[in-house]
Amino acid sequence: MDAIVEDFALAEGFVATATACGLKPAGALDMALIVAEEPCSAAGLFTTNRVRAAPVLYDQQVLARNPAAVRAVVINAGNANACTGPQGAANCHAMAAMTAERLGCRPDQVLVLSTGVIGRQLDMAKVARGIGALTTPGAAHGAGFAARAIMTTDTRAKVARRTISAGDTPISIAGMCKGAGMIHPNMATMLAIVTTDARVAPDLLDRALRHAADRSFNRISVDGDTSTNDTLLLLASGASGIDVQPAAAAPPLDAATFTAALTDVCIDLARQVARDGEGATRLVEITVSGARDDAQAHQVANAIARSPLVKTAIHGGDPNWGRVLCAAGYSGAEIDPDRLSLHFGVAGSAIQLVAGGLPLEADLAAASALLRQDPVYITLDLGLGTAQTTVWTCDFSKEYIEINAHYTT
């Protein structure tokens, strides 16, 4: 386990454990439990897919009913509990009930997350054994283990943490997530749980989470598929004793400062998801500037980030910039081809390939080298306004095919 993952801790007021119950082969960690020492406030964002997994439907009910009194999140990997009908819903409820019984709380204070294969019923004997083990000293204690347990095709655990100060008091925001395939905004196939020890009312927590997700998890794409299980949870324990207040000037911690730090944590996690895209060898950061508004910038950036031709060209280090312009052209945004300019690389050492929609005499060997660095930076200016956005994706390799051609068999 990476040192950074091994040392990872959630915010004060939360503890995490993990265990292996047999949903994954070879004894790998496959269940995790996050417990709030006291009832905490919570907010969640979920997949926009019309096909929603049982735990997504269940968690939406819990958060509608109990946003200020959540006690735990129980998570399994290896089975998504999606397309599983009434039996799947019953199994999800049973997971919450078993966890609640061990913790001495009500079932509707327990959130449930599942990820893995679609359309198979959970093996509830294994799950029950797992939930039992998660609350014993024999479980693997520590958020780093939980971050590993929720992985599916991820090659590495994904954690991020920031500390901000409210006067003399440090406030932590610390989260973990998983996701590598079936990744596309709204949202990634992705489970993410972010914790904070600030005290935040549910409605403010919800607003902060939407702000952060719009700038992070909703700006990544691996393969354009949006999953049935995407969930992003934010839990606030209040263990620091510091209240987050909506007004900008309010002591001791204003909502804007909190939201900015939360956004930072979510961007950190989202970039890790894109970097660890199935088969990916590097992160690709695509910035669209000079747009009329954010929506236009996002529409163009998203089309580029989703293009298999752009992503395969990056993989091969092929400075085939025409594919970037082509994707911008079919994005649906009302761009003017004659105003486009394109750079590879970061400001300072960037190479400009296109100005006014036309190719420049660029050093293509140097441009190719920029596509082989990690991260890869691509900036397309639309020449229409001042809005700008950034999205993250990854290159597209043969490994993606290898991983996905034989996922269930």
Added chain:
Amino acid sequence: MDAIVEDFALAEGFVATATACGLKPAGALDMALIVAEEPCSAAGLFTTNRVRAAPVLYDQQVLARNPAAVRAVVINAGNANACTGPQGAANCHAMAAMTAERLGCRPDQVLVLSTGVIGRQLDMAKVARGIGALTTPGAAHGAGFAARAIMTTDTRAKVARRTISAGDTPISIAGMCKGAGMIHPNMATMLAIVTTDARVAPDLLDRALRHAADRSFNRISVDGDTSTNDTLLLLASGASGIDVQPAAAAPPLDAATFTAALTDVCIDLARQVARDGEGATRLVEITVSGARDDAQAHQVANAIARSPLVKTAIHGGDPNWGRVLCAAGYSGAEIDPDRLSLHFGVAGSAIQLVAGGLPLEADLAAASALLRQDPVYITLDLGLGTAQTTVWTCDFSKEYIEINAHYTT
């Protein structure tokens, strides 16, 4: 060359030649010329990409001005003449002018098609030599050669032909096309030229072509990228002496009969494009039935056809049907997950995997075998209405990555 391609002929009134001018390496055929013996009527459909290649912009002008007096189509492969600015426009006009001079017609009676790499200026010395050669006895004479000359990453030439009768007179509709990557509705990266010896007025020709394209080329997807050069041309020589008339009962050939045969030819060609998708090993036919209307059926079918996860699962013969339901779920269509039913295979020997949104106890080994046949048939019923549509795509293999990671370098 396949026998079917070698024997291929355009409709009466058209002749075709091909030559190698050096735009492709190793002396491969890379230019083609289709000549109408008399001025013919023509219609065209073009890419919806905002970034449009020089010949697309040029052809749109020609067809607006001269839809009843086209004399020729000159085509090059190896260079798309896209993102080439004023120089590219001038080169396109020069191609038309040189061809017109050889044929003794006006430049605005010549259509121009280009396909290949984006953003490089044409080598006009080679193109001039090619146009010279195309009108000499030394050129390769025959539409089969032209069908080969327009290929880029295609592995085989694509031609189709149908004959219908108007009383005792046979009417031919015969076309060729190319396209293997950067393929997505509206339209494929694709050049297609369809000819007929019926006599059809330009406005009727245009209507027939839109009808046919909506049911063929706009229903295929290889990689979700829409190119800068897509063009579908329909040329009618009238050499049969038979008029196509709009009224259903009108002798000697009604528009509905003509349009149905034209649609048939276009579907034949479009299926060949999907089957020859870059790296593809089989054709995939996706039918969405039980939809509220055609638009809904198309929206769902398109999301499934575009999903890299569905296409990689098919490649691996992995009966991972959850990915099909997942793609339907994020298609944007207002489906009801609990009404979905899913079959693999054709009626008679199909295997049902899902009923009422839930998995059945299906023979997964048999389902896997159906995914390894060519074509693969997938049918998703939405359970909402009676509308139905079919789209075509291909499986997604490592070869796609291999082909596209090093296209220009």
